Amino acid sequence: MKIGILTCARLPELLPSDQKLIPLFAKENVFAKAVIWDDISVDWSEFDALIFRNTWDYYQKETAFNSWLDKIESLGIKTFNPISVIQQNKHKFYLKELEKEGILILPTIFLEKNSTSNLYDLIPESWEKIVIKPAFSAGSYLTKLIDRSELTSIQTEFKEHFATKDFLLQEFRPEIKELGETSFIFFNGKFSHAVNKKPVENDFRVQIQYGGKYTLIQPNDDLLHQAELVLSKIPEQMLYARVDGIVIDNKLHLMEIELIEPDLYFDLAKGARERFVECFLKVTEKLRF
Known part of the structure; x- marks a missing residue:
């Protein structure tokens, strides 16, 4: 092969x-x-x-x-993963559908391109800080953390982007600075390992290129079940999946489910690469390659 x-x-x-x-x-x-x-x-x-x-x-x-x-x-x-999965996962409005199916996500407003809405009218008054990011993106491309007082200026600054791209406006949860973001990695639908990612001081981005610190963790059974529930909402068989969220009071608040090209943190988890290859062989055997 x-x-x-x-x-x-x-x-x-x-x-x-x-x-x-x-x-x-x-x-x-x-x-x-x-x-x-x-x-x-x-x-x-x-x-x-x-x-x-x-x-x-x-x-x-x-x-x-x-x-x-x-x-x-x-x-x-x-x-x-299958192209049908890639097609669905490349646009983050899939979160809207997962929320409809009962998955707990971070409070999110889905802003369609060319929207004429005033951001002040869209954002609940209780949101002190907001994370803005494109629906079709990766990493931290065009992602900004702003105060509510900056909504008017950001509407002007992002005018061209808002005209041509769909965006997500998410309530910023300060817990991410203290608790970090947790990633659950699955191979062929089975849990492999989990990683906690914390940002450096005075930043909110957890990616390692921004100084984020990654630690291998063992989630409790309840959290693992919540991550598995998210994965169960995707009907297609997937070789790999990464469920990302913030854990608050033992509740997983989904941020994203990465099914295209996620970092799978092979270097942090002993035997992870071998499990990945083994799962590939099992899947291809079933498909009679």
Whole structure:
């Protein structure tokens, strides 16, 4: 079997933590190589399957990415996760649907592009601070934390963005500074490991590039069940999933469910890469590759 592990031009050889998957696949007689998703010289038909890992620029190339997804689907190449899952997960308004299904999410206003609404009219008075981020994005692209007093200025500053992009306006919970954000990682629907991520002082972003500190943790059974409940709302089979949220009073407040190219924190959890490869082999065996 030959598989492509998808990445972007900025990381042509993958992140070091994902590069280590390649020799593990080789031990199982699976030839794996890094492939840049928008490299026009690639002959996609040579691959039996593709795994999304470091396609971290897709949100900056929305039209090209959508066309590429259509192309791969038309070629009948299996992808992990499935393209149907990628299509749904790339736009964060999926949170609205999860909330309708009973999933607890952070208080969120879903602002559609070209909205003429005044932000002051949309934001509840009880919200002291607001996180603004695009619905089609990754990392902390165009993400800002503002005070309620800044709503007028941000409406002017983001005028062009609001005209062309859907946005999420979320109540900022100060607990994230003290308690951090928790990520639950699943392979083939089964829990693998969990990581707590805390921002540095005077920041709200937990990503490691902004100084965030990552710690492997063991969640209690109740929290794990809550994360599993979130995952159960996605009907398709997924090789990997990352459920991100803030835990307040042992309640998981969902921030995102990452199903495209999440960091899976392989380096923090012993045996995680091996479990990932094992799950891939089980899935492909069921699909009779």
